[in-house]
Amino acid sequence: MREFFQTIGRSLSHARDWYHAQPWWGRLIVVAVVLVGAVFLPYLGSVPGIGPQIITQGTDWYTALFHMSYYVLLALGLNVVVGYAGLLDLGYVGFFAVGTYAIALLTSPDSELNANWRWLAALPVAIMASVVSGVLFGWPTLRLRGDYLAIVTLGFAEIIRTFADSTTLLRGDRGFSSVPHPPGTKGNGQPLFGDIDARPYYWLGLAVIVLVILAIRNLDRSRVGRSWLAIREDEEAAEIMGVRTVKFKLWAFAIGAFVGGLAGALFAGENGFVNSSTFVLQFSILILAAVVMGGAGNIPGAILGGILISYIPDRLTGIQVFGIDAAQYKFLLFGILIVVIMIFRPQGLIPSRRRAAELRDREKEAAPQ
Amino acid sequence: MDFHALFSDFGTETTTGLATGAVFALFALGYTLVYGVLRLINFAHSEVFMLGTFAAIGIWGVLGYTENSAAPGVGMLIVLLVVALVAAMLASGTTAVLLELVAYRPLRRRNAPPLAFLITAIGMSTILQEAVGVGVGRYSTHRNPVGAPVLIKPAVVLSFGNTKIYSYQVLLVVTALVMMYALDRFINTTRLGRGVRAVAQNPDAAALMGVNKNRVISLVFLLGGLMAGIAAVMYVIKIGNTSYNAGFQLGIEAFTAAVLGGIGNLRGALLGGFLLGVVENYGAALFGTQYHDVVAFVILVLILMFRPTGLLGESLGRTRA
Numbered sequence: 001m002r003e004f005f006q007t008i009g010r011s012l013s014h015a016r017d018w019y020h021a022q023p024w025w026g027r028l029i030v031v032a033v034v035l036v037g038a039v040f041l042p043y044l045g046s047v048p049g050i051g052p053q054i055i056t057q058g059t060d061w062y063t064a065l066f067h068m069s070y071y072v073l074l075a076l077g078l079n080v081v082v083g084y085a086g087l088l089d090l091g092y093v094g095f096f097a098v099g100t101y102a103i104a105l106l107t108s109p110d111s112e113l114n115a116n117w118r119w120l121a122a123l124p125v126a127i128m129a130s131v132v133s134g135v136l137f138g139w140p141t142l143r144l145r146g147d148y149l150a151i152v153t154l155g156f157a158e159i160i161r162t163f164a165d166s167t168t169l170l171r172g173d174r175g176f177s178s179v180p181h182p183p184g185t186k187g188n189g190q191p192l193f194g195d196i197d198a199r200p201y202y203w204l205g206l207a208v209i210v211l212v213i214l215a216i217r218n219l220d221r222s223r224v225g226r227s228w229l230a231i232r233e234d235e236e237a238a239e240i241m242g243v244r245t246v247k248f249k250l251w252a253f254a255i256g257a258f259v260g261g262l263a264g265a266l267f268a269g270e271n272g273f274v275n276s277s278t279f280v281l282q283f284s285i286l287i288l289a290a291v292v293m294g295g296a297g298n299i300p301g302a303i304l305g306g307i308l309i310s311y312i313p314d315r316l317t318g319i320q321v322f323g324i325d326a327a328q329y330k331f332l333l334f335g336i337l338i339v340v341i342m343i344f345r346p347q348g349l350i351p352s353r354r355r356a357a358e359l360r361d362r363e364k365e366a367a368p369q
Numbered sequence: 370m371d372f373h374a375l376f377s378d379f380g381t382e383t384t385t386g387l388a389t390g391a392v393f394a395l396f397a398l399g400y401t402l403v404y405g406v407l408r409l410i411n412f413a414h415s416e417v418f419m420l421g422t423f424a425a426i427g428i429w430g431v432l433g434y435t436e437n438s439a440a441p442g443v444g445m446l447i448v449l450l451v452v453a454l455v456a457a458m459l460a461s462g463t464t465a466v467l468l469e470l471v472a473y474r475p476l477r478r479r480n481a482p483p484l485a486f487l488i489t490a491i492g493m494s495t496i497l498q499e500a501v502g503v504g505v506g507r508y509s510t511h512r513n514p515v516g517a518p519v520l521i522k523p524a525v526v527l528s529f530g531n532t533k534i535y536s537y538q539v540l541l542v543v544t545a546l547v548m549m550y551a552l553d554r555f556i557n558t559t560r561l562g563r564g565v566r567a568v569a570q571n572p573d574a575a576a577l578m579g580v581n582k583n584r585v586i587s588l589v590f591l592l593g594g595l596m597a598g599i600a601a602v603m604y605v606i607k608i609g610n611t612s613y614n615a616g617f618q619l620g621i622e623a624f625t626a627a628v629l630g631g632i633g634n635l636r637g638a639l640l641g642g643f644l645l646g647v648v649e650n651y652g653a654a655l656f657g658t659q660y661h662d663v664v665a666f667v668i669l670v671l672i673l674m675f676r677p678t679g680l681l682g683e684s685l686g687r688t689r690a
Contacts, residue, residue, distance in 0.1 A: 088484055090491070140674055147410045147487055148673055151624065155666035158621070166659035281617070285495055292488055328503050335495030342489040343475045362480045 005345040012350050016300070038206055041065060042199050056311070058318025058327070062198035066270055067314060069205025070263045072306030075290040076212055076299065077259025082288065083297035083355075084220060085252035086232030087142075088150040091157025092287050095257040097279040098133045098160070099264025101170060102126035104274040108176035112169055119180045119269050126268075130261025131254050138253035142246050157284060164276040175275025182269050193269070201270045208266065212259055213299055224251055232297075233358060282331055289334040293341055295348025297355045304350055309334060375654040380532025382650040388538040388607060390646025391545035395600035396623035397630070397638040398552065399465070399593030405569045405633030406589045408483070409473070412490035415620025416497035417465045417594050421601025422611035423501065424460035425453040426517045436516035446520055450602070458598030465594025466587055468493055474583070502613030514612040517605045541603050548599055549639045552592065556635060565589060569633070618662055622649070625669040631679030640680060 019030060042062055045055040056064040074096060081089045106115045106122040141152045164170045182204065184192035193200050219225055227248040230238035239245050268274050286309050294305030312333065316326035341348065347356045375382070396418055403411040429449060434441070441449060472493050476486055502512045527534040556562035567575035568585045576582045604619070605611060626645040630637025645665065652664035672679065 082484075086484065088487055141670070144673055144677070147408075147483065148628075148677070150487055151410060151621075152670055152673060155621070155669055159663050159666050162660065162663050166657075282495070285491060288488065288491070329499070331495055332499035332503055335492045335499060338492030339472055339489050339496065342481070342485050342492065343472070346476075346479075346481055346485050359482070362482060 001340065002344050005341070009345055009347075009349060009351075016350060016353075035210070039203065042202060056314040056317065058316075059314040060198065062202060064311065064314040065202040066198045066205060068307050068310040069202055069209060070266050071287070071290065071310035072209055072303050073205065073212060073259055073263040073266070074287045075294065075302040075306030075309075076209070076216060077256045077263065078287050079291045079294075079296065079299070079302035080216060080259070081252050081256035082291050083295075083302070083352075084225065084228040084232065085249055086228075087249060087252060088147070089153045089253075089256065090150045090281075090284055090288070091137075091153035091155070091160075092256065092260060093279050093281070093284040094137070094153075094157035094160045095130045095134055095260030096264040096267070096283070097157075097164065098257075099126045099130045099261030100268045100274050100278070101164065101264075102129040102261070103265050103268040104176035104179050105169075108179045108274075110171065110176045110178075119182050119265075123265050126265045127258060127261045130257045130264065134253045134257025134260075135250060138250050142249045142253070154281065154284075157279070157281065161276060161279050161281075164279060170276070172276050175273055177273050179268050179272050179274060181272065195272070198270065201266070205266055208262065209303075212262070216255070216259075217299060219255070224248060228252060229354070286331070286334060289338050292338055293334075293348060295351040295355070298348070298350055298352035301348050301350040301352070305348075371655060371657070375651060378531070378654065380530060382654055383647055384532060384534050384538055386647035386650035387643055388541045388646070389649070390626075390643035391541040392600050392603050392607065392619070392642075393623050393626040393646055394545050394639045394642025395548060395596045395603070396619060397627040397642050398549075398596040398635065400624050400627040401630075401632055401635060401638045402565075402589045402593045404627070406565065406572075406586060407473075407486075409486050410490065410624065411468075411590075411593070412487065412620075413468055413472075413493040413497060414465070414593065414597065415616030415623075416494050417461045417468065417616075418597040418601050418604075418620065419501065419611070419613065419616035420464050420497065421457035421461035421598040422605050422615055423515070424456040424598075425602045425605050426515055426611060428452055428456040429518055429520075434518040434520070436518060438518045440519055440522050449520060453602045453605075454599060457601045458595045461598035461601060462591050462594035464497070465590040465597070469587060469590040498613055498617070512613060514610040514615075516610045519609065521606060537606055541607060544599065544603060545639070545642070548596060549635070552596065553635055555592075561585075561588060621669075622662075622665045625665045625672075628669060628679055629672055631681040634679065634681050637679055637681035644680075 019027060022030065042065060044051050045061055055061040059067075074092070077095075078089065078092045081087050081092070103119065103122050103126045105111045105113055106117045106125060107119055109116060137153070137156050141149060141156075144152060165172045181191065181193040181195075182201075184200075186192050193204075220228070227238070227243045227245075228251075230241065230243050231245050231248060235245055287306075290305030290309045291302055292305070293301075293308060294303065295301030313327045313330035316330065319326040321329065347359050396414075399414045399417065400411060403409055403414070429435070429452075432449065432452065434449065440446075472489050473486060476489060504511075521537045521540070524536045525533045526536050526539055556565055564575070564580045564585045565588065567578065567580050568582055572582055575585075600623075604615070608615075622645060623642070626641035627638050628641070629645055630639070630641025645668065648668065649661060649664045652667075653661040656664075
């Protein structure tokens, strides 16, 4: 098992090192090729030979692609919290829920607020609500040590879910229907974001992902990113060296919440229906699995992880294993993957170089057992 | 806020709360023991408990007692209880020890960062939960609850005012107290218990003094598992069914109980368990039953913010127990 992961890991690390060895225009070409590939991904099914094997059968391929796009967004957001700042957040679905519910409350005709806003008008409010909730939840809890923080974030997510389940304002299981889609019309006057064709949502998601990546990447290379690094490696030492740990941890929470709320708004806009059953704890764990699998603290890793956790279950839908639909096994599968990766390749499939070095250092310090 | 509901049923809320608290207390021991020694929140402990509940119901099924069976006589009842206790303790204890061997030991060997332990624990918890929830073919529970036979008819032992105390509630509370006393004695007076306290105090120094650290850690997981097995039988008697996610919410509550009493502190787990059981019932009466589960979380957040060491103070090694 160890060899298997090392082989995969080595080739992925080689690819990463090769990419970093290129001159700036070489890297640009690689990025452009990947991006163009992503844009044309909906047409993969028409590629003869491998195409029909790759696309999902039980799920509409365009919808599956849209799923991938918001899972990737969530993985990117959680990666900031867990990967960069090293804060284990088990309630990430809470921010996703805040974004989704803010959109539903403001736009759906079922809402008691009777606001009936359009999706685009509600979007900034949803994101702000998510960021505010991130700061509000973060502020009292960030003084806690790592493992306590994990439990408390889990508690917050469950509190949000309980409220969604049992208050009349949030409508519990009945949910909000006919949440409006994003705006825009095609040349022939038809709405751009319709009910059937999910491709526009995928492209919208892709555009948002590119913007988020640019923002996070720049933030990571700034003073904020270096503070996160210091906090992750040794919080006490960072504090002694003058890093304002609570402030920068709050930054990580707020940015994670921002991206989570954004993903929630996209989800609400595409799905058109929002109820409390989406926001279960397993959802948070799934996103955590994405970050850990891909390689915490690394943007390509988070993207790969997000794609995997969304693609694998969608691909398995409709296939019977032991008399049960294979997609039912998704949480089991990802549970196993989390443990196996933690034991055999703790740095993830595409680790950040610095992260891998940190782990190697710790291994050297280990006392012989 | 419904103060009338709170005060009109105050006695009943207290007694049922104490019965629930007994389950919390035994469940919380697993968290407290492991945390005291390894500084790890053993997330998968809730699944150790859950497997215990299935073992108890399973063994009753094998003996011919299913959901719809009539309540047995006293002699048979004792036999059934003992058999269930043995089965559940065996299942939970084995799971806990295997969990440590398979998942945590490789990480310790590599001196992995604390985050890695916690993530692995979450992974193991998901695996065990889903394995029971999804299962394979005929052995799938299809995520439905599995019913247990009603072994003890709810008989009133004592009653004053509108407060009634039932036989099973007495059984639960007494079992918790007895097991807690036994465990407390074990940790404080035996040679193995001294090893546990030594490793909790300072693992490296203990290892230098000739304590076998790995064996102590296995022992701690075993003890936590055994207590979870007892808690599992008590839970099945009290609730009457179990499901693949039975451990999740209860695990959070038990962990809250451990933190409330002071994590790593055995007597704290007992105090925290009973206290939480009672306070949760008061909270549910005050704010409505749908917020029953939220009470535990709110208490947890409040303690962690204002008194993170809990009521009786942290640490298995430093204080007396």
